Amino acid sequence: MAENGATSYGSGTLVDVRDEFGLVVTNWHVVRDATGPIEVVFPDGFRSLARPLKLDKDWDLAALVIWRPTAAPVAIAASAPRAGDQLTIAGYGQGDYRAATGQCTQYVAP
Numbered sequence: 001m002a003e004n005g006a007t008s009y010g011s012g013t014l015v016d017v018r019d020e021f022g023l024v025v026t027n028w029h030v031v032r033d034a035t036g037p038i039e040v041v042f043p044d045g046f047r048s049l050a051r052p053l054k055l056d057k058d059w060d061l062a063a064l065v066i067w068r069p070t071a072a073p074v075a076i077a078a079s080a081p082r083a084g085d086q087l088t089i090a091g092y093g094q095g096d097y098r099a100a101t102g103q104c105t106q107y108v109a110p
Contacts, residue, residue, distance in 0.1 A: 010089045012040065014073045024064045028055055031062050040066050080107050
């Protein structure tokens with residue numbers, strides 16, 4: 001994604017594949033300043049331009065439609081996490097990719 005002539009990176013998760021399209025969920029702040037095309041790149045090298053389908057600033061979520069990737073989607077939980085559930089977060093926090101796993105302490109909705 002281009003941001004004031006620069007390229008910025010973020011992470012996302014493929015959550016659905018139907019017909020010839022895929023659905024990637026990422027954070028709103030990852031795509032909010034995009035002025036050019038948004039491109040999604042998978043670890044196996046698959047690349048697709050993405051079209052924002054739904055953006056939600058309050059929840060910091062973005063749903064992007066891409067061409068059908070070769071990867072399988074990740075299943076989405078049927079319910080919100082509860083205190084004590086194990087959760088893993090991943091992303092490019094301060095420029096470096098990292099992941100952290102721990103227990104959910106509370107669930108906060110905007």
